[in-house]
Amino acid sequence: MAHLIEQMAYVGATPWHGLGNRLTEKQPLEVWQREAGMNWHIQESPVHFKADAIGALGTIHTFPEQKVLYRSDTKAALSVVSNRYQVVQPREVLEFYRDLTEVSGYELETAGVLKGGRKFWALAKTGQAATLKGNDLVSGYLLLATSCDGTLATTATPTTVRVVCNNTLTIALDGTAQAIKVPHNTRFDPKVVKKQLGIAVSQWDEFMYRMRHLAERKVQWHEAMGFFMNVLCEVNPANQLPETLPNERALRKVQSLYEGQGRGATLESSRGTAWGLLNAVTEYVDHERRARSNEYRMDSAWFGQGAQIKQRALDTAIQLVA
Incomplete structure (x- = not known):
């Protein structure tokens, strides 16, 4: 592959x-x-297209509003973008x-x-x-x-x-x-x-100050389940408890990471704490979440839906110590 x-x-x-x-x-x-x-570097070329015409030859036209970006080494096309694209x-x-x-x-x-x-x-x-x-x-x-x-x-x-x-x-x-x-x-x-x-x-010092508070904040079982449902299933258990949860597989996996299977889950900072909740989610997104490959998971964890899940986990964890 x-x-x-x-x-x-x-x-x-x-x-x-x-x-x-x-x-x-x-x-x-x-x-x-x-x-x-x-x-290598990115090179540019005008967009050309061939219009149908009577006879064997068509007419070549230029589309001035867009350009093709391609690699200088392989000449492989990368994208078609606006001429204003920097x-x-x-x-x-x-x-x-x-x-x-x-x-x-x-x-x-x-x-x-x-x-x-x-x-x-x-x-x-x-x-x-x-x-x-x-x-x-x-x-x-x-x-x-x-x-x-x-x-x-x-x-x-x-x-x-x-x-x-x-x-x-x-x-x-x-x-x-x-x-x-x-x-x-x-x-x-x-x-x-x-x-x-x-x-x-x-803001590093302020951020780590908040993380230390997460490591001090002990959480009860019901708080942990509420956290995971909120972050992974976007369900607030106080308002809604459906018979079947969306994303149930992810919920079970992240719970097992939190309860001891995750790397670092048994450290004093993580065991039974809000910091442990946050890291169960980040480990799931970075290393365990279903993806077509590890490379797709990395792309998601840094730039895509995985990054959004981690941001939601951080916001929710900080609310626990607010």
């Missing part, structure tokens, strides 16, 4: 999907560009991190290409870290991702990774993710994005 992940590179432990080229730490961006499959090149995603890695102590950890080149990303460790009770380590990251088919704005997202289970969670406070999004009808300016990110990244 063809992989959704075209190519990627990483440092440290092998990613959960088992794909990619392993690098030693502190490699230059030029090595990352080659090993992550990002050493392209962000794979090299630009990596270059975004140059001063951050050379001056600010960031370390690239993964980078790669999805869907044949229609999406690409880089993820770097910021150097921020916090430990919850029971030696539960959470590290700060910055994810920069974009698309060339209109499915994703160029998005810089402060992210956390719980080390024990490699769960990823977007930093979000008061129901609002701290991501910076640049739509493709606007030119991507790295300096402007980094200036905006300075505010978002500074």
Whole structure:
């Protein structure tokens, strides 16, 4: 089966999907560009079409309002977009991190290409870290991702990774993710994005303060079931208790992760706590949720429906300590 992940590179432990080229730490961006499959650029061509005509030859016309984007290396078509579409090149995603890695102590950890080149990303460790009770380590990251088919704005997202289970969670406070999004009808300016990110990244301490409260908040069985039904089934048990639950398989799986089967579920920070509830959902979305492949699950967990489920879990968990 063809992989959704075209190519990627990483440092440290092998990613959960088992794909990619392993690098030693502190490699230059030029090595990352080659090993992550990002050493090509997006080219443009006018849209042409052939109209039917009498006789053997038709008439070739140009459609001036749109253009075709294609890869410089394989010439494979990527998308048809408006002429106003502002392209962000794979090299630009990596270059975004140059001063951050050379001056600010960031370390690239993964980078790669999805869907044949229609999406690409880089993820770097910021150097921020916090430990919850029971030696539960959470590290700060910055994810920069974009698309060339209109499915994703160029998005810089402060992210956390719980080390024990490699769960990823977007930093979000008061129901609002701290991501910076640049739509493709606007030119991507790295300096402007980094200036905006300075505010978002500074919220790390406040975010981890809330997470520590989740680790202290003990929950009863009925609260746990209400949490999972709300997040996964979008059912409020106080108002509605149907005979058959939507998404029942997911409900059973996430409950088992919470009750001890999840990685890190028996740590003091997680056992019987709101932090444990949140991580049961994030582990389910990142590692267990049904998908056509691990690569599709990753795409969903970072950019799609899986990311929305994790955001709903975070919002619901924070309500428990409000």
